[in-house]
Amino acid sequence: MAHTHRDHHHHHGPPPDGQVNRAFLIGIGLNLAFVMVEIAAGLLAGSLALLTDAGHNLGDVGSLALALLAIRLARIRPSGRYSYGYRKFTIWASLANSLLLLVAVGVIGYEAAQRLSEPPAVQGYTVALVAGIGIVVNTVSAWLFHRNKEQDLNIKGAYLHLAADAAVSAGVVIAGLLIQFTGWQWLDPAISFLILGVILWSTWGLLRDSFRLALDGVPPQIDPEAVRRAALDLNGIVGIHHIHVWAMSTTQNALTAHLVLADTVKPEAVAGIKHQFRHTLEHLHIVHATLETEYESENCHCKDCGN
Numbered sequence: 141m142a143h144t145h146r147d148h149h150h151h152h153g154p155p156p157d158g159q160v161n162r163a164f165l166i167g168i169g170l171n172l173a174f175v176m177v178e179i180a181a182g183l184l185a186g187s188l189a190l191l192t193d194a195g196h197n198l199g200d201v202g203s204l205a206l207a208l209l210a211i212r213l214a215r216i217r218p219s220g221r222y223s224y225g226y227r228k229f230t231i232w233a234s235l236a237n238s239l240l241l242l243v244a245v246g247v248i249g250y251e252a253a254q255r256l257s258e259p260p261a262v263q264g265y266t267v268a269l270v271a272g273i274g275i276v277v278n279t280v281s282a283w284l285f286h287r288n289k290e291q292d293l294n295i296k297g298a299y300l301h302l303a304a305d306a307a308v309s310a311g312v313v314i315a316g317l318l319i320q321f322t323g324w325q326w327l328d329p330a331i332s333f334l335i336l337g338v339i340l341w342s343t344w345g346l347l348r349d350s351f352r353l354a355l356d357g358v359p360p361q362i363d364p365e366a367v368r369r370a371a372l373d374l375n376g377i378v379g380i381h382h383i384h385v386w387a388m389s390t391t392q393n394a395l396t397a398h399l400v401l402a403d404t405v406k407p408e409a410v411a412g413i414k415h416q417f418r419h420t421l422e423h424l425h426i427v428h429a430t431l432e433t434e435y436e437s438e439n440c441h442c443k444d445c446g447n
Contacts, residue, residue, distance in 0.1 A: 227389030264320025
């Protein structure tokens with residue numbers, strides 16, 4: 141079996157740039173200010189919908205802060221004790237954000253159910269006005285993350301939450317106006333259930349992907365069969381086994397594998413074959429690859445060896 145230090149590929153994708161940091165800081169500032177406005181208006185108007193949305197937005201503030209912390213920790217250089225650095229924290233931050241939102245759903249849902257039976261009087265105009273401000277705040281905040289939303293699971297989560305918040309705020313505006321003109325006070329707790337539904341919808345995918353990555357499952361954008369086919373398409377490789385793919389962070393994926401080489405491959409050609417395969421892996425969203433090689437005639441005890 142041929143295996144040297146050069147078998148380890150040390151190419152890593154670039155960390156999020158200063159623009160992403162500014163987006164998080166601006167988003168945190170805008171949403172924190174809006175949360176204060178919503179809490180004050182919700183208490184004055186007696187609106188559970190506004191208080192529910194304030195709680196949701198406060199959760200978003202915490203999520204944005206935690207995601208920013210995770211991204212900054214991911215930039216810390218690896219050490220002897222933490223050979224991958226703190227990249228993994230980006231995954232745990234994403235998972236924590238999802239779980240916190242689900243807890244908030246349970247608490248707010250209980251309060252909304254209590255109010256639905258005996259809805260208090262609500263000032264519809266106040267609800268509509270504050271929710272209108274929310275549309276602007278959430279739309280601007282979501283736009284800050286739009287450019288980089290496909291680069292990082294935390295950034296994507298922030299974008300989805302803020303975009304969903306803008307849609308919810310639009311619904312609250314309509315509900316506030318209907319309450320004002322029709323006197324249907326039950327709309328206030330009812331709109332809270334709509335907000336909770338949006339939270340669940342936007343959180344489920346993030347929770348599923350974060351949980352998978354936290355358990356070192358294969359990242360959702362990686363197809364192991366595509367990796368296998370890519371290897372077999374290269375001249376000199378007749379098989380691949382012991383394929384392990386996991387996420388080092390929400391932006392960087394790693395792979396280890398054994399390549400089975402044809403007996404006709406000369407030792408001096410092995411490095412070139414590995415280089416070709418690593419280049420192919422980069423197009424499959426894998427930036428860190430550790431490869432071992434063996435020849436076809438060697439004894440292999442792996443059941444899928446050569447496949």
